[in-house]
Amino acid sequence: MYLTNSGGQISLSRIFDGNPVATIVIDSEHRVIHWNRACAVMTGVPASEMIGSRDQWRAFYPDPRPILADLIVDGAVESKVDTFYHGKFHRSELIEGAYEAEDFFPAFGDHGCWLFFTAAPICDDQGRVIGAIETLQNVTERHRAEEALRASEERYRELSRTDALTGLLNTRTLWEHLLHEIARAKRYGRPLSLMVLDCDDFKAINDRFGHLEGDRVLIELAALIRACERGSDSAYRYGGEEFVILLPETAATSAMQLAERVRARFAGIRLPLADAEAISATISIGVAEWRPGEDEQTLIRRADEAVYAAKHRGKNCVVLAE
Structure with missing residues (x-):
């Protein structure tokens, strides 16, 4: 698929790859069709190892399990999402059929990191789900700031007592x-x-x-x-x-x-x-x-x-x- 401007056509692959937000796209068979550069940097797994595979879990988890985009492709029944993201997810208020979640990934970086991720369905003209797109953002610094604030508040309460x-x-x-x-x-x-x-x-x-x-x-x-x-x-x-x-x-x-x-x-x-x-x-x-x-x-x-x-x-x- 292409976008057209006065200079010619620009492929969506180039747009995905230039997106500063880590992005994954899978098809209806759970095969990875886009794994952009930001995602490769975040996970440490290059696109060449992911494109065409169904091993997207490998970048995030030690054992095979669906990522949020996989659950979207499978129909995203809330009880099923809850099995994997209990207490960590909610339905998106902006995109119909999408979910947002936040979780800690201990294998990322030197001390692990917190990721906020959103997965939404990709539908054809008839409304059938033909894939899913998932974006990921590193929110570790926000979590650290919140934890520092909680610790500070607790310390203040302790000092007052x-x-x-x-x-x-x-x-x-x-x-x-x-x-x-x-x-x-x-x-x-x-x-x-x-x-x-x-x-x-x-x-x-x-x-x-x-x-x-x-x-x-x-x-x-x-x-x-x-x-x-x-x-x-x-x-x-x-x-x-x-x-x-x-x-x-x-x-x-x-x-x-x-x-x-x-x-x-x-x-x-x-x-x-x-x-x-x-x-x-x-x-x-x-x-x-x-x-x-x-x-x-x-x-x-x-x-x-x-x-x-x-x-x-x-x-x-x-x-x-x-």
């Missing part, structure tokens, strides 16, 4: 989770406990060793809290040197045992300094079990009061709230 120094959840997140856990404990009649931990004489540590070393103490305490957490527990930095551990499905007795374990382990930690000296610190812990009808502020206040009681008892101890 966590404390920058310790990596524990922050106070705002504590109140959200505490409301949820109290509602759950009330609904199902399950126990819920909470402990508040306060680093003893923290101002003296900062004054003697400096704020950077004080931060090391808090980071070490946060790491210990994470190590002692159980699967359902969650930990928060509540204030400067105060921390909270929320303990769903936990009665006061078990919470006291966990608190004592955290207290004892932290008391045994020594943080070495450059001059062979080491920093040691202790914590006072208040434990409170939720009472039916109690709101989140009252629960936290009772645990705080238990911390103050622990301070008055000489620090480095655990007190259960009245």
Whole structure:
């Protein structure tokens, strides 16, 4: 077939070959009749290996299977297309009988690539399908940009929920989770406990060793809290040197045992300094079990009061709230 202008005839083959969009054309017998230069560059398979063959799958897949153009030639029943492109395709809004799809091809390039491809029927004057044309576009950079944006948004959400120094959840997140856990404990009649931990004489540590070393103490305490957490527990930095551990499905007795374990382990930690000296610190812990009808502020206040009681008892101890 030719197009005609004042300079003569131009074959459609030349038009296809000069098209910057990778293009494949197959006939009604699934034989490749056009495999343009852009397609050869994209797939790494020259046209000489494809023209006249039914091996178009070889450029895209490790095993024989139809490409989208093959499905168009076979009638493009949607359920059949779904077999090969489940969740990755839709009908074209521009071309009747055509489909569009997007998929990842691991064999393309150094790290694989994402391709957006459209396949449409080629019909004769009577409307009979005599072949199909498929175009392919590399959309890898778009996918990478979208993934980077999603990662950035997730990182922003994470930063908005966590404390920058310790990596524990922050106070705002504590109140959200505490409301949820109290509602759950009330609904199902399950126990819920909470402990508040306060680093003893923290101002003296900062004054003697400096704020950077004080931060090391808090980071070490946060790491210990994470190590002692159980699967359902969650930990928060509540204030400067105060921390909270929320303990769903936990009665006061078990919470006291966990608190004592955290207290004892932290008391045994020594943080070495450059001059062979080491920093040691202790914590006072208040434990409170939720009472039916109690709101989140009252629960936290009772645990705080238990911390103050622990301070008055000489620090480095655990007190259960009245």
